[in-house]
Amino acid sequence: MPQVKFIEFNGTKHDIAVDDGQTIMEAATSNLVPGIDADCGGECSCATCHVLISADWQTKLSPRSDTEESMLDLNPDRTDESRLSCQIVMSDSLDGIVVNLPEFQY
Amino acid sequence: MSGIVIIGAGQAAGQAAASLRQGGFEGPITILGEEAQAPYQRPPLSKQYLSGEIGMDRVLVRPEKFYPDKNIDLHTETTVQSIDRKNKTVTTTSGDTYPYDKLLVGTGSRPRILNIPGSDLDGIHYLRTIKDVDAIREAMASARKLCIVGGGYIGLEVAAVAVTKGLEVTVLEMEDRILQRVTTPEMSDFYHQLHTERGVNLMVNTGVSGFTADGAVATVLCGDISIDADLVIVGIGIIPNTELAEAAGLACDNGILVDDHCQTSDPDIYAAGDCTNHPNAILDRRLRLESVPNAMEQARAAASNMLGGDKAYASIPWFWSDQYELKLQMVGFSADGDQQVLRGDQATNQFAVFYLKDEKVVAVDAVNSPKEFMVCKQLYGKKVDVSALADSSVDLKTLLN
Numbered sequence: 001m002p003q004v005k006f007i008e009f010n011g012t013k014h015d016i017a018v019d020d021g022q023t024i025m026e027a028a029t030s031n032l033v034p035g036i037d038a039d040c041g042g043e044c045s046c047a048t049c050h051v052l053i054s055a056d057w058q059t060k061l062s063p064r065s066d067t068e069e070s071m072l073d074l075n076p077d078r079t080d081e082s083r084l085s086c087q088i089v090m091s092d093s094l095d096g097i098v099v100n101l102p103e104f105q106y
Numbered sequence: 107m108s109g110i111v112i113i114g115a116g117q118a119a120g121q122a123a124a125s126l127r128q129g130g131f132e133g134p135i136t137i138l139g140e141e142a143q144a145p146y147q148r149p150p151l152s153k154q155y156l157s158g159e160i161g162m163d164r165v166l167v168r169p170e171k172f173y174p175d176k177n178i179d180l181h182t183e184t185t186v187q188s189i190d191r192k193n194k195t196v197t198t199t200s201g202d203t204y205p206y207d208k209l210l211v212g213t214g215s216r217p218r219i220l221n222i223p224g225s226d227l228d229g230i231h232y233l234r235t236i237k238d239v240d241a242i243r244e245a246m247a248s249a250r251k252l253c254i255v256g257g258g259y260i261g262l263e264v265a266a267v268a269v270t271k272g273l274e275v276t277v278l279e280m281e282d283r284i285l286q287r288v289t290t291p292e293m294s295d296f297y298h299q300l301h302t303e304r305g306v307n308l309m310v311n312t313g314v315s316g317f318t319a320d321g322a323v324a325t326v327l328c329g330d331i332s333i334d335a336d337l338v339i340v341g342i343g344i345i346p347n348t349e350l351a352e353a354a355g356l357a358c359d360n361g362i363l364v365d366d367h368c369q370t371s372d373p374d375i376y377a378a379g380d381c382t383n384h385p386n387a388i389l390d391r392r393l394r395l396e397s398v399p400n401a402m403e404q405a406r407a408a409a410s411n412m413l414g415g416d417k418a419y420a421s422i423p424w425f426w427s428d429q430y431e432l433k434l435q436m437v438g439f440s441a442d443g444d445q446q447v448l449r450g451d452q453a454t455n456q457f458a459v460f461y462l463k464d465e466k467v468v469a470v471d472a473v474n475s476p477k478e479f480m481v482c483k484q485l486y487g488k489k490v491d492v493s494a495l496a497d498s499s500v501d502l503k504t505l506l507n
Contacts, residue, residue, distance in 0.1 A: 030168050032128045039399045041147040045426045070476035
């Protein structure tokens with residue numbers, strides 16, 4: 001099972017084994033990783049699953065959809081590394097992906 | 107230590123249990139739910155779950171193994187009979203008793219039921235639970251004529267799924283416009299036109315007086331009009347499940363009364379979600395709010411406070427509804443506004459209507475316009491440059507300064 005390495009804003013690390021096909025958001029909420037709210041349950045309707053993923057890992061991900069981009073655009077903490085974790089599906093090719101959590105979800 | 111008991115196994119219950127463990131609580135947590143499933147999300151039931159695009163595993167709030175993994179005792183198909191506040195126990199209809207140190211009531215709501223001639227015929231469905239929708243989906247596979255009673259979000263979402271599947275769809279709305287309870291006449295018009303264009307037969311000012319059968323339901327009667335239907339879905343609102351709380355002597359009025367910490371009139375009992383009537387400091391009033399974000403935020407606050415925290419709940423309400431390829435996202439209540447500002451072109455199905463009160467933003471209805479939805483959450487209560495707001499060539503970020 002592929003692993004996700006979550007790093008909370010305060011530096012706390014969580015290494016989580018994820019089922020193939022689970023989203024990164026689901027991996028966080030199923031394992032009580034704090035810092036992701038996931039209010040809309042993964043429907044790309046709330047942007048409270050915001051995470052930060054480095055450029056090299058981003059090259060392995062599908063690009064942001066228009067909706068994801070729009071939802072992130074107005075987030076005050078938004079950077080080039082911003083992604084909505086409900087839109088990223090885990091697979092073996094993403095084994096070991098490092099996911100940084102922002103301080104707040106808006 | 108008896109631990110924490112949660113009555114209900116819906117969105118609020120699922121979130122509360124997770125928040126309790128996340129908050130460091132290691133004592134017993136017991137969830138008692140009537141349905142057969144672990145906590146799941148209801149919004150997809152009238153959308154992708156109904157259409158069959160996603161299965162049950164995608165609607166669960168957390169995977170089934172989450173509960174045993176985190177030592178959360180989940181009892182499904184369990185109906186609570188009574189709360190004994192004096193002895194701090196909860197008793198089920200099968201006679202089992204669960205003691206509690208703190209109790210969370212997350213009993214949610216149930217559908218309002220039609221009580222007219224023929225309303226108990228086969229083929230008439232309500233849409234609230236996974237069990238309801240599994241039956242509806244099966245019936246839709248062979249039905250040809252669907253009649254939906256109620257032109258609210260549920261009715262319209264189901265209409266969109268059904269007409270896309272090729273059924274003949276009629277929606278009956280008692281009021282003079284669809285979505286009357288929740289939005290403006292202009293938005294009702296927009297959605298009326300959208301559904302009509304897609305082939306839905308929308309009839310307003312049409313109340314249902316009865317149903318007749320030919321085995322199962324065959325006709326829907328609306329006074330002098332009769333409509334053929336081999337499948338009927340009723341979506342006419344929900345009623346909070348306050349009976350257990352009332353019987354236990356907890357203060358109730360259009361929901362279980364709680365304060366901004368989700369505490370009921372009993373200091374050891376909290377409530378969260380659809381069943382509560384709670385104060386909202388931002389809106390400056392009490393309300394019962396039927397929304398997922400409310401269930402989750404109240405659950406988080408209740409969990410924190412049950413563990414001795416001091417977390418007040420005050421969030422701006424927000425909602426969403428997916429019909430066809432249109433995502434409607436809403437912040438606040440349009441009825442709170444005294445002025446409307448349109449941004450974008452309705453004809454493109456991509457626009458937003460902002461609502462202002464005394465020139466301050468209080469709500470938005472955003473259709474396929476996530477940026478406008480997101481910006482409204484940050485602009486709430488603030489005065490804005492109205493001409494910039496109305497001008498889609500102006501970057502919304504400039505309004506945040």
